[in-house]
Structure formats: structure tokens, C-alpha cells
Amino acid sequence: MSENDKFRELFQRYICLKRICENARERVSNPGDKYAQKIEIPLSGKKAVNRKREVAKYFDALYFKIDELFFLDIVAHFEQIVFNEINNASGQLKGIVKERYRKPAPFNKIVASFVKDEEDIYSLKNVYNLLENHIPKSLSEQLSAIIEHRNFIAHGGRIGKQSNNSVENTVTILSEILRRI
């Protein structure tokens, strides 16, 4: 499965989760339906007007959470692909330099140690530093914003900043970066 197919699959799962939520919301909005109890949404005894707003509040928070979880999922997936590629690239480079860089060149015995590997490039921030100036500026700025936003969600707002990227934009940006590396 190609990276883009995998991204598409993740995105379809995200849409599916949202549709499940929409259906649940419709059922929960009907006071005659006991579905709210079944899925343990605390709405019993609410008057019709309050119930409508309570349902809205509950499900909007749920949609918001789905967006955050999907964002973390898609960035984690991007990280997985990138580090696989780094591993592959590093292995190939080590092979090339070992073959080409021979005696009597200095350090020829340990030449493979000069090639960076995933222990050197261990975070997405390092990946950003590596790619910066080698991909279009707008794309590297977007990657930086995605990393900040990921940190923001992962650390509960304690560090990082939020971006203005929609979920769809994030998928497009990450796919475009993968296409270029």
C-alpha cells in the first residue's frame, strides 16, 4: 500500500467516525429514543430546550476530540514513514561511502559513522531542520506549524502553538512532503 493510500485509509476512518457521531447525535436528539442511556451520555431529565443545547455541546466536544485524535494519528503515521525512509537512506548511504571511501583516506575504517542515522535525527523537529531550505519555504513553514500543533495537543496545551490548518490541509501538506523526500 502506498503512503498516499494509507493516508486515504486513515482519512476514510476519520470520516467514518464522524458519520457514526452524526448518527448517534440524531438518535440522542430524539427524547423518545433511549440511545443516550445506552451509550452513557448524561442527559436524562433535561428539558427539551436544554436537551437540545446539551446534545449540541456534548457532540461538538466529541467532534473536536475526533479532530485532535486524527491529527495525532496522521502525524504519527507521517513520522513512521519518514523514519523508515531515513533508515533506508542511511543504510544505502553507509553502503556507498564504505564502498567508495577506502584506504588510504583518513578515517576510512569508520567512514560509515559519518553518515547520520535515525539516532541522530530522532525527532520531527530534526526532520524539519533537515528538510528546511530543501523543500519550498511555504511547505517547510507548514511542517513547522504542524509540529507545533502536534506538540500542543500531545502536551495538553502546555507547550506548542495551534495552527490554522484544517484536517484536510494537514493531510495534503504531509502527502506533499512525502512526495518530495
Place this chain on the structure above:
Amino acid sequence: MSLEEKLKKISLNKKKRDAEIDWDERRDTWIKQLETLYSNVEKWLKSYIDKNYISLHSYEISLTEEHMGTYPVNVFELDLGDPLVVFRPIGKNIIGADGRVDVYVSGHPDDKKMLILTEDDEKQRSHWELWEPKNKKDRKAFNPETLERTLEDWLQYY
């Protein structure tokens, strides 16, 4: 300069920059900016509110942001009879902006729009823009006309 010296310099500069910002003031300003936004929306829709076509509600949520900690803000709601339009603050520390509020019809988050706040440091003024998240080039000043047009778009199937 060694790597350690460079890192130390960067770290000190960042600490200095952060220390120069009064984060409590920034948070309080943000809360006031939100209240002004909500009162403007109320003013712009007054004729509909007076006719009881729209009723206003709000409830409190907590936001957590770097340097600003956890603080309460109000989510603002326009109850249009059946649809409920929600103004949900997202945060003050936004990349490339000075605040963001998401606006959507409850239950239809895919059609949401973003209200992006930009501050002009020199003129000490700020303004809100209405952004279409799926097309970032689609940006308009947020004013009575753009608000009405957005509501009309959302309400076309009702």
C-alpha cells in the same frame, strides 16, 4: 562559538523574549477581545434578536496555552430556532495570528469557518477576519455583511 554556547545564547534569548511579554495581560486582553466580538455580533443581529428570531446563550470552557496556563472563556451560541450557531474560542497563541475562534452550525463541524484575530502593534488595533479553512485564500473582514452572508449560506437548507 561552540554548540553549547550557541544553545545557551538561543535559550537566553528565548527566555528574555518570553519574559518581555506580559502573559497575564495578554490573556486578559484576549478575554476582552472575545467579549467585544460577542457583543458586536449581538449588536449586528439586534433586529432579529428583538423579534425573537434569535436567542443568545453562552457557557464556559477552559483553554490551556503555553505561558498563559488554564483559563476560562465563554463559548457563544446563537439559537436560530432549530440550528445553533456556535462561536468556540480556540486560543490566543496561534501560528501567524493573534487569536482564533471557530464558528459553525452545531452538528455540522465540517462546514466550520475560522475567525482569525490580527493585532497591529503600531496602531494598537486589532481586527477579525473570517477564513474558509478549506481555502485559506478565502478571507474576508468580519463585519455585519459577512456575518449575515455566512448565516444565509448555512441556513439555505432550512
